[in-house]
Amino acid sequence: MKRNLIMSLILAAASFLLAGCWDKRELTDLAIVSALGLDITESGQYVGTFQIVIPSNVASGLQGGGGENLPIAVYKAEADNLIDLHGQLSGKISRQPYYAHTNVIVISEKLAAEEGIAAVFDGIDRGIEFRNTTKVVIARGEKAEMVVQTLTGIDKLPSEKIIKMISLNELIQGEHFNTRVHDVIHTLVSPGSEPLISGVSLKGSAEDGNKQENLQSAQLETAPYANGMAVFKKDKLIGWLDDDLARGTTWTMDKLLSTNLNLDWKDQKNAIAFQVSRQQTEVRVDIKHEKPVISIHVQAEGDIMEVKQAISLNDPHVLADIEKEMNKVIEQDILHSVQKVQQYHADVFGFGEAVHRKDPTYWNKVKKTWDDEMFPSLTVQVNAESFVRRTGLRNKSYWSSIDS
Amino acid sequence: MKIIGIALLISLFLFALIFGMDLLLKFDVKTSIAAILTPIQIIGPVEIGLLTIFIFFFFALPLFHEYKKKKNKKKPAE
Amino acid sequence: MEKAKISAFQLFVMIALFEFGSAILIPLAIGAKQDAWLSIVMGMVGGFLLFFIYYRLYLYYPDMLPTGYVQKIIGRIPGKMLAFLYMIYFIYLASRDLRDFGAMLVTSTYPDSPLFVVNALLMLLVIYTLRFGIEVLARTGELLFFLFLLITVSALVLISSSGLIDFRQLQPVLENGFYAVFKTVYMETLYVPFGEAIVFTMIFPYLNERKKLKRVYISAMTLSGLSLAFAMIINVSVLGVDLTSRSQFPILSTIQMIELAEFLERLDVYFLLVLIIGIFFKLSLYFYVAASGIADLFQVKEPSQLIYPMGIIILLSSISIAGSYAEHIEEGLKLATIYVQLPVQVVIPAVLLIIAFFKNKKTKALPA
Known part of the structure; x- marks a missing residue:
C-alpha cells in the first residue's frame, strides 16, 4: 500500500518535467513563413502574401535533383491588421504559420506612401515569433504580392535571394543595404533621424514570375532586382535615392x-x-x-x-x-x-x-x-x-x- | 622599464627614418606625417582589437617579467 | 652575445635563403631591361668585394659582434651610437621585408584581408621562433631549405616543360651599352640583395668552424646570386621585358603562365610558399640581429625579452612605412639604396676597415 503511494507520487512528480510541452508544436504542423508581403487595397485593407517554404523540395533542390517541384507555396489573405491576416489564413492552409524564420518583409510602395509603415510594425515588434532582425524591403512600382511570389534561380528560396542580393550590393557597390525591423523602429521613434529602406523591383512580367516556366530559361524572364533606396519622412515614403x-x-x-x-x-x-x-x-x-x-x-x-x-x-x-x-x-x-x-x-x-x-x-x-x-x-x-x-x-x- | 625605454627609443629613431624617407621622396611635411599615421587610422574593429592587445602586451610583458624577477630575488633571501 | 654555435652548413643555408628572400619577388634590376640578369651577376661580384671588407674586419676581431668592435675602432660613445644606428637600419629593413610579404599576399591572393592582420600573423610566427635564439632559426633553415629546393626545382621543370621559355627575348644583349647595366648595379643590385648580407657580420662569430667561413659565404652567395639571375632570365624569357617591368611580382606572373597537362595550372599558391619561406628567413635574420645587437649595446641580460616589443615596432612600421606599394618600391629601390644602403654597406665599413688597419698595425708594432 505504502509502496503504491510512493510510486504514484513519483509518477505525479514526473509530470512536472513535461511542463515545457504545453506549448508543443510538431514540425509537421508548422508552415514556415519565409517572406511576408504587405499590400493595401483601395478600401484601406491590408493584403498579406505569405511565402511558405516546402522543406522537402528545397532540400532536393540543394542536392541537384530538384527543379520539378516548387520550393515555395504562396497564400494570400485580406484583413485590417496583421493578427487578423494570420487568422484569415487559417481557413486556407493546413498548417500553422510560423514566423520565426521569416527573412524578409516586403512592403508595397503604395502602402508605404499612403498609409505609412508605422502601423505595420507594432505587431511584428510585439509578437514573440517575429525577429527584430528580419529585413525590410519596399516593393518599388510593384505589388508586394508579386515580389513575394516570384520564383528565383540560384537560391531556391526567393526570400533568401532578395536578402543576399542586397547584402552583396552592400558589400561590393554600396548602393543598398539591408534594413532590419529594429532599424526601422529605431529611426521612426528617434526625432533626429528617418528610415531608409532598400527597394526591390521586378523585371519582366510580374504575373508570370510564380510559374515553373520562369525557371526554365537561362536568363530568367521575371526576377527581382535591387532598385534604389526609399526615403521616409516620419513613416511615409516620400521619394527615392538611386x-x-x-x-x-x-x-x-x-x-x-x-x-x-x-x-x-x-x-x-x-x-x-x-x-x-x-x-x-x-x-x-x-x-x-x-x-x-x-x-x-x-x-x-x-x-x-x-x-x-x-x-x-x-x-x-x-x-x-x-x-x-x-x-x-x-x-x-x-x-x-x-x-x-x-x-x-x-x-x-x-x-x-x-x-x-x-x-x-x-x-x-x-x-x-x-x-x-x-x-x-x-x-x-x-x-x-x-x-x-x-x-x-x-x-x-x-x-x-x-x-x- | 628598461626594455620599454629601449623599445620607445628604437621607435623614435625608426619613425624618424621613415619620415625622412618620405621627405626625400619630395613629399611635403604634412603629407609625410599623414603617410605615417593614416595606415593605422583607417582600420576595422578586428584590427583595432588586435592592435590593442598587441600594445597592451607591449607594456605588460616587460613589466610582468620585472615583477617576476623581483619576486624570485626575494625568495632566496628568506 | 648569445652562447650559441651554428655549423657551416647552417650558415650556408641561412645566407642562401636570405639572399633569395624578397629579392626573388621584386622586378630586380629591371632598369637594365633584358640585361637584368647581367646586372644581378655583376651585383653578386660586387657583393664578394664587400664581403672582403667585412671579412677583414671580422678577422681583426673574430670573437666580437660588430656592435662590440666598432666601439674598439672608433671609441666607446661614437661606436655605440654608430652601432645603434646600424640596428635601426636592420629594423628598417626588417619592416620593409614584412611589408613586401604583406603586399605580396594582399595583392595576389587575399585582396580583402587587411594588411595589418596578414603582417601580424607572420610577425607572431617570427617572434615565436626568435624567442629561442639563433640556433633554432638555423635549424629551421636547414629544414625549410630542402622544401625550398624542391619547390624551386619543380617550378623550373614545370616552366621549361610548358614550353614557355623563349630565350630570344633576352636579345639583344647590352642593347643600351654597358653603362646602362653598370648603372643598375651601383644603383640597385649591389645593395639589394647582395650588400644586405652585411647583416651576417653579426652572425659570423657564432660559426663553429671559422676556417670555412670564406668558402661557405662565397659558395652561398654564388648559389643564390646565380639562381636570382637565372630567375630573372626565366622571367624575361617567359614574360618579355615589357611585362616583366610592368609586373609588381614578375615571378608570380611567370608562374601563372604555367599550363601543363590540362591540370597543372593556377599553381601560384603553391609557389607562394617559396616566397613566404624566403621572406620569413630574411625578416627573422634582420630581426634577430637587431635584437641581439640592441641587447649587446644596452647590456640587456635576457635578449629574448626584447623580441616581443621590437616585433610590435616592426609590425607597426611595416604598415606605415609607405602609403602605397608603389611608394614602398620607389623608396626601396631608388632612395634607400643611395641614401641609406650605400653609406651603411660600403662607405662606413670601408672607413672602419682603414681605421682598424692602422690601429692594429700600431698595436702590433708595440711590444706585447
Missing part, C-alpha cells in the same frame, strides 16, 4: 563597405577605375551662431583596378595626384546626395541625433522645426582624404608601352 545618390548616402552614414569610383584623367572620361576597399566616415557637429554646421570627414583607401591610358602608376607623385582628384569625386558624390536628401526634408543621415548628442539643450530648442526648417538649410562641409594603396599585379599599364 545609384550615386544612394551611395553618397550610405557613405555619409558610414555604412559603405566597398565601392567603385570612376575618375576622369587628362580630358578622358572615366579613365581610372578605383575600388574603395575600406573607408571611415565621421560626422562632426559644430554649433556656430546658433546654427549647426555639419562637417563630414571621409577617409577612404583602396586599389586602382583599371586604367584606360598611359599613367605611371609606379610614381608615388602621380598616385598623390590621383588621390587629390579622387577626393574631389568623393566630396561631390557625398555633397550631391546630402543636397538631394535635404530637398526631401527627411533627415535619413541622423544629423539630428548627432546634434542631440552634441548639445541637448540646443536640440530641445530646434527639435520641433528640425525636419522642415533646420535640416534643409543646414550648412554641410565635406572633406575627403583618399589613399591609393595598391595597383594590382601591374604598376604601369600596357598603355604606356602602346603609346610610346
Whole structure:
C-alpha cells in the first residue's frame, strides 16, 4: 500500500518535467513563413502574401535533383491588421504559420506612401515569433504580392535571394543595404533621424514570375532586382535615392563597405577605375551662431583596378595626384546626395541625433522645426582624404608601352 | 622599464627614418606625417582589437617579467 | 652575445635563403631591361668585394659582434651610437621585408584581408621562433631549405616543360651599352640583395668552424646570386621585358603562365610558399640581429625579452612605412639604396676597415 503511494507520487512528480510541452508544436504542423508581403487595397485593407517554404523540395533542390517541384507555396489573405491576416489564413492552409524564420518583409510602395509603415510594425515588434532582425524591403512600382511570389534561380528560396542580393550590393557597390525591423523602429521613434529602406523591383512580367516556366530559361524572364533606396519622412515614403545618390548616402552614414569610383584623367572620361576597399566616415557637429554646421570627414583607401591610358602608376607623385582628384569625386558624390536628401526634408543621415548628442539643450530648442526648417538649410562641409594603396599585379599599364 | 625605454627609443629613431624617407621622396611635411599615421587610422574593429592587445602586451610583458624577477630575488633571501 | 654555435652548413643555408628572400619577388634590376640578369651577376661580384671588407674586419676581431668592435675602432660613445644606428637600419629593413610579404599576399591572393592582420600573423610566427635564439632559426633553415629546393626545382621543370621559355627575348644583349647595366648595379643590385648580407657580420662569430667561413659565404652567395639571375632570365624569357617591368611580382606572373597537362595550372599558391619561406628567413635574420645587437649595446641580460616589443615596432612600421606599394618600391629601390644602403654597406665599413688597419698595425708594432 505504502509502496503504491510512493510510486504514484513519483509518477505525479514526473509530470512536472513535461511542463515545457504545453506549448508543443510538431514540425509537421508548422508552415514556415519565409517572406511576408504587405499590400493595401483601395478600401484601406491590408493584403498579406505569405511565402511558405516546402522543406522537402528545397532540400532536393540543394542536392541537384530538384527543379520539378516548387520550393515555395504562396497564400494570400485580406484583413485590417496583421493578427487578423494570420487568422484569415487559417481557413486556407493546413498548417500553422510560423514566423520565426521569416527573412524578409516586403512592403508595397503604395502602402508605404499612403498609409505609412508605422502601423505595420507594432505587431511584428510585439509578437514573440517575429525577429527584430528580419529585413525590410519596399516593393518599388510593384505589388508586394508579386515580389513575394516570384520564383528565383540560384537560391531556391526567393526570400533568401532578395536578402543576399542586397547584402552583396552592400558589400561590393554600396548602393543598398539591408534594413532590419529594429532599424526601422529605431529611426521612426528617434526625432533626429528617418528610415531608409532598400527597394526591390521586378523585371519582366510580374504575373508570370510564380510559374515553373520562369525557371526554365537561362536568363530568367521575371526576377527581382535591387532598385534604389526609399526615403521616409516620419513613416511615409516620400521619394527615392538611386545609384550615386544612394551611395553618397550610405557613405555619409558610414555604412559603405566597398565601392567603385570612376575618375576622369587628362580630358578622358572615366579613365581610372578605383575600388574603395575600406573607408571611415565621421560626422562632426559644430554649433556656430546658433546654427549647426555639419562637417563630414571621409577617409577612404583602396586599389586602382583599371586604367584606360598611359599613367605611371609606379610614381608615388602621380598616385598623390590621383588621390587629390579622387577626393574631389568623393566630396561631390557625398555633397550631391546630402543636397538631394535635404530637398526631401527627411533627415535619413541622423544629423539630428548627432546634434542631440552634441548639445541637448540646443536640440530641445530646434527639435520641433528640425525636419522642415533646420535640416534643409543646414550648412554641410565635406572633406575627403583618399589613399591609393595598391595597383594590382601591374604598376604601369600596357598603355604606356602602346603609346610610346 | 628598461626594455620599454629601449623599445620607445628604437621607435623614435625608426619613425624618424621613415619620415625622412618620405621627405626625400619630395613629399611635403604634412603629407609625410599623414603617410605615417593614416595606415593605422583607417582600420576595422578586428584590427583595432588586435592592435590593442598587441600594445597592451607591449607594456605588460616587460613589466610582468620585472615583477617576476623581483619576486624570485626575494625568495632566496628568506 | 648569445652562447650559441651554428655549423657551416647552417650558415650556408641561412645566407642562401636570405639572399633569395624578397629579392626573388621584386622586378630586380629591371632598369637594365633584358640585361637584368647581367646586372644581378655583376651585383653578386660586387657583393664578394664587400664581403672582403667585412671579412677583414671580422678577422681583426673574430670573437666580437660588430656592435662590440666598432666601439674598439672608433671609441666607446661614437661606436655605440654608430652601432645603434646600424640596428635601426636592420629594423628598417626588417619592416620593409614584412611589408613586401604583406603586399605580396594582399595583392595576389587575399585582396580583402587587411594588411595589418596578414603582417601580424607572420610577425607572431617570427617572434615565436626568435624567442629561442639563433640556433633554432638555423635549424629551421636547414629544414625549410630542402622544401625550398624542391619547390624551386619543380617550378623550373614545370616552366621549361610548358614550353614557355623563349630565350630570344633576352636579345639583344647590352642593347643600351654597358653603362646602362653598370648603372643598375651601383644603383640597385649591389645593395639589394647582395650588400644586405652585411647583416651576417653579426652572425659570423657564432660559426663553429671559422676556417670555412670564406668558402661557405662565397659558395652561398654564388648559389643564390646565380639562381636570382637565372630567375630573372626565366622571367624575361617567359614574360618579355615589357611585362616583366610592368609586373609588381614578375615571378608570380611567370608562374601563372604555367599550363601543363590540362591540370597543372593556377599553381601560384603553391609557389607562394617559396616566397613566404624566403621572406620569413630574411625578416627573422634582420630581426634577430637587431635584437641581439640592441641587447649587446644596452647590456640587456635576457635578449629574448626584447623580441616581443621590437616585433610590435616592426609590425607597426611595416604598415606605415609607405602609403602605397608603389611608394614602398620607389623608396626601396631608388632612395634607400643611395641614401641609406650605400653609406651603411660600403662607405662606413670601408672607413672602419682603414681605421682598424692602422690601429692594429700600431698595436702590433708595440711590444706585447
